Amino acid sequence: MIKKSANLLLVDDDPGLLKLLGMRLGSEGFSVSTAESGPEALRTLQNERIDLVISDLRMDEMNGLALFAEVQKSHPGMPVIILTAHGSIPEAVSATxxxxxxxxxxxxxxxxxxxxxxxxxxxRAPASDDAWRESIVTRSPVMLRLLDQARMVAQSDVSVLINGQSGTGKEILAQAIHAASPRAGKAFIAINCGALPE
Known part of the structure; x- marks a missing residue:
């Protein structure tokens, strides 16, 4: 079953084809971003949460395989699908x-x-994608164990209670758990319980 809430990045130097494919996938419920070159695609990957890249093979500025190599450097494990009108068996074998x-x-x-x-x-290998915890910088073994637990909890549907003194980062950890969960595309709403009327 296709995960329709996924964020796709389409890369092709043919604007007409890019628009057509984007409309087709958008009508299926996918969130679609587009780029007309490899460098533009890399900028999009830095600024948006992308789950899958679909790229043309032959483009002027940077071809699909060069883009794939750059994507793997900055986003290891990011799946890339290559499309081409001029595909050959040796190219397909080389790409895979x-x-x-x-x-x-x-x-x-x-x-x-x-x-x-x-x-x-x-x-898609979730273990290689640590974007969910980018806001938490630590080398502490205790914190690293806590983040491992947070990743495991994020994959379940259980309720989580986070205790701690004021200013210890409870909301940041809650946001990280949300970002690592299958619900990451949905809204995260923080509520200050102390401000609620009785």
Missing amino acids: QQGVFSFLTKPVDRDALYSAIDQALAH
Whole structure:
């Protein structure tokens, strides 16, 4: 089953094709960001939460495989699907050997694309993605154990009570748990219980 709430980044130097594919995936419920070049895609990845990159192979400024290499440096484990109108078997083999999740030829078959997206999102390695804890800087073994526990709790549907003195970072930890959870795309609402009328 395709995770429709996923954030996809489409990269293609053909604006018409980019718009068409973006509209098609957007109509299926995906959140879609677009970029017309590799460098623009890398800037988008720095500023937005992306779950999957779908890129054309042949682009002028930076081709799809070069983009894939850069994405793996900055976002290890990020799945990348490569699309091409000029695909050859050696290119496809080379791409998959380098770690590209899937290599599809244009015009892309709708079912093949959705199947590749579904599989890429299912196989995304959450352990390699620490974006959820970027706001917490620590080397303390105790804090690192706490963050491991927070990651495990985030994957469940249990209620979590965080205790601590004022100013110890309870809300920051709660936000990190939310960001690591399957509900990360939904709103996080902080409530000051002390300010509520009795």
